[in-house]
Amino acid sequence: MVRIGLTGGIGSGKSTVARLLAEHGAVIIDADQLARQVVAPGTRGLAEIAEHFGTGVLQADGGLDRASLAAIVFADPQQRSVLEGITHPQIKQLTKERFAQAADGDVVVHDMPLLVEQGLSDNYDLVVVVHVPLERRIERLMNDRAMSRQEAQSRIDSQATDAQRARIADEIVDNSGDLDDLAQSVNDLWVRRIEPMQRTHS
Helix, strand or coil, X not given: CEEEEEEECCXXXXXXXXXXXXXXXXXXXXXXXXXXXXXXXCCHHHHHHHHHHCHHHECCCCCECHHHHHHHHCCCHHHHHHHHHHHHHHHHHHHHHHHHHCCCCCEEEEECCCCCCCCCHHHCCEEEEEECCXXXXXXXXXXXXXXXXXXXXXHHHCCCCHHHHHHHCCEEEECCCCHHHHHHHHHHXXXXXXXXXXXXXX
């Protein structure tokens, strides 16, 4: 098995890179998807969140009101730490289970926004960082996710810096162009680095 850590700041297009890698045959473990799973209605994670943050972070149907919770945790690092203390151990366990389900010859890509922040770079055979200039990321968050400039900057500031991500990167994928450019970059990465690793690890 080839273990690849894929990361990048919010608005970098990391999920698009994951999808392109999947088209080459990679198995994707999506940390954001697992994060949603551990706070789904009826889970222990959601119950603990409601207990700490109050029912104001719940929707009328009992599901998590992500916008209300985000407004709290991105304004207060201490509250964000509480949330991470609830969700991260459960996400870590699910991630471990997903890796265990992969076959020996698989290329497994862990799409992980907080790879740098959690100090996980040594867990992978290859760390791939998706990079987009800061101002372009702010524009994308404002246009695609209807964030204000202040909200976009706050989300970016809560994550690792570009320099921190660059320091742990084995490969940096530039996503400042269009989708065709990105697809070509991912194809190059696959042929140049990932396929040879897959042959070695099989």
